[in-house]
Amino acid sequence: MNANQSTFQAQESLTVYAPFDGRVVGHVPLSTAADIPVIMEKARLGTLDGKQMSRTERARILNAAAEAIAGQIDTFALTIANESGKALRQARKEVARCINTLRLSAEEAKRVGGEIIPFSAYQGSENRQGYFTQEPLGIVFAVTPFNDPLNLAAHKLGPAIAAGNAVILKPSGLSPLSAQKLAEVLWKAGVSPNQLQIVHGDRSVITGLVQEKDIRMISFTGGTSTAEAITQIAGLKKMAMDLGGNAAVIVMADSDFELAVESCVSGSFWASGHNCIGTQRILVERSIYEQFVGRFAELTRQMITGDPTSDATDMGPMISEDQAKRIETWVSDALAKGAKLICGHERKGSIYSPTVLTDVPTDCKVWSEEVFAPVVSIAPFDSFDAALAEANGSECSLHAGIFTRSLETALKAADQIEAGGVMINDSSDYRFDGMPFGGFKYGSLGREGVKFAIQEMTQPKVICINR
Structure with a gap:
């Protein structure tokens, strides 16, 4: 003792x-x-x-x-x-x-x-x-x-x-x-x-x-x-x-496509989504939207869930069965309001499968509140300014991200996104322990x-x- x-x-x-x-x-x-x-x-x-x-x-x-x-x-x-x-x-x-x-x-x-x-x-x-x-x-x-x-x-x-x-x-x-x-x-x-x-x-x-x-x-x-x-x-x-956070990531058509998809998959499901800077809302330029959703879902379906003490496991359980039931209810509510399920939304005890949604109404909890769960919503955009406005739509904002090869676009995002950190060509889920860390707004x-x-x-x- x-x-x-x-x-x-x-x-x-x-x-x-x-x-x-x-x-x-x-x-x-x-x-x-x-x-x-x-x-x-x-x-x-x-x-x-x-x-x-x-x-x-x-x-x-x-x-x-x-x-x-x-x-x-x-x-x-x-x-x-x-x-x-x-x-x-x-x-x-x-x-x-x-x-x-x-x-x-x-x-x-x-x-x-x-x-x-x-x-x-x-x-x-x-x-x-x-x-x-x-x-x-x-x-x-x-x-x-x-x-x-x-x-x-x-x-x-x-x-x-x-x-x-x-x-x-x-x-x-x-x-x-x-x-x-x-x-x-x-x-x-x-x-x-x-x-x-x-x-x-x-x-x-x-x-x-x-x-x-x-x-x-x-x-x-x-x-x-x-x-x-x-x-x-x-x-x-x-x-x-x-x-809390409700991180948005913007994916431009000129981005490194595979980097963007792989980074966002990791950012969405790291630690079973128990992550205040986890990627929750992905805004994708419309010209690559369908391709992005397809590839994102493909990589998500490949994830191995189960025993967290196994080296083969990509994603373990949520912290409790109650929390898994909570997010199951949130997703069911979004689906009832018109969201489309791409993959996931299966629960076995405390394990809730990595879940991808599209067409999510913005008044649903999975869009407007911090999910703190392995759930991500993907939406298209036509106007970069509209994407920036949507990224800023949350009342709490720790991190955000953008994928683009354009320096001008990246710097505009860095200037206009209201967040404690803007990750360029990284998902929102990047943190170096020596950098200042905290959120804007609430x-x-x-x-x-x-x-x-x-x-x-x-x-x-x-x-x-x-x-």
């Missing part, structure tokens, strides 16, 4: 089940609202540990954690596949991204600095000189979802530690094992159990911690409704929120991406010398 767990020895445990077949894949200790005073007292002590730790030591710890995970990639990948249903080949890529996230955090730990302030540029301050530093905020409360259980946790913990903060992580109860393993690696690398705590519990734990006055920042990745509830009770705290507050998360997790402190 590690030091973090030993505080709550009498607690019950949370049982974690595999979404594919329902078997038990692990347990984690449960916290309750009654534990919050102890959690907070440890976190207050952890702020001293973080602030006093040199940048060199922060970097060493994060690099050591990255190396430790690199030595057990398959173990971490199997944990991801078992608890979240992500296909094993994709899970390995998530582990590789986690390693990169920690290494990026280690590099940025060395760069958390400040600037010289030119006080003498202001009349009356000629005899003053000084600078500002970037200081830790204090205690960060981080909440992560089930879909990328390892790397999204790394995107909270890596920057928080690099910045010198104490951090309390609450991962999804559906897939907490990967985050628990990550925390254990970080403790072993040298992070104190006060500076980093991981808590597992129900909504009362989240609510109680959100309301704690000494927590200076909430970093949340998840659904909009939960985010709204958090903001209503949090009080005066910094917020960073990575919420999709986010603040930005993730290691360097940018550290900026969110620090505060400037001015030092002025009157000589």
Whole structure:
């Protein structure tokens, strides 16, 4: 038993089940609202540990954690596949991204600095000189979802530690094992159990911690409704929120056709569609529309669904049978309103087959809301301006994409699409862990991406010398 767990020895445990077949894949200790005073007292002590730790030591710890995970990639990948249903080949890529996230955090730990302030540029301050530093905020409360259980946790913990903060992580109860393993690696690398705590519990734990006055920042990745509830009770705290998306990808007739099709198939069905930047709406120039739909459906039908722990599997289950039933209902509703089914729309337990729709009315949920499922809608367009307007039709917008060989067209899309990122000759489902990540409109507050998360997790402190 590690030091973090030993505080709550009498607690019950949370049982974690595999979404594919329902078997038990692990347990984690449960916290309750009654534990919050102890959690907070440890976190207050952890702020001293973080602030006093040199940048060199922060970097060493994060690099050591990255190396430790690199030595057990398959173990971490199997944990991801078992608890979240992500296909094993994709899970390995998530582990590789986690390693990169920690290494990026280690590099940025060395760069958390400040600037010289030119006080003498202001009349009356000629005899003053000084600078500002970037200081830790204090205690960060981080909440992560089930879909990328390892790397999204790394995107909270890596920057928080690099910045010198104490951090309390609450991962999804559906897939907490990967985050628990990550925390254990970080403790072993040298992070104190006060500076980093991981808590597992129900909504009362989240609510109680959100309301704690000494927590200076909430970093949340998840659904909009939960985010709204958090903001209503949090009080005066910094917020960073990575919420939903409804990504559009535009495919021009002059694009690299096979690249566009293959990228969009991957972007639509990666992680069983549990992907906030997953490709959901594909807008195809009419002259290639029929060809595109045919080839897209051909590649989709070739996908192998089933046991996520098998290397042969392209797509595993959804996170639960309830979620598979939910999207089954959404698609049935679209079909009843006139949408055309090209392939898919078959459910076996928690597995919902990759589904392609056309002629979808824009008032259907599968078009207008985030599906978070392996469902994609394809529609033709005649006017590029109309395609841009349709791409901007969602109230939340993390990423978008466009395929074209025209630099002018690409730059016009980059300028006019309202999204946190515009991927040119990539689907919406591209993210490098060092880039700023977040949404426009109702999709986010603040930005993730290691360097940018550290900026969110620090505060400037001015030092002025009157000589």
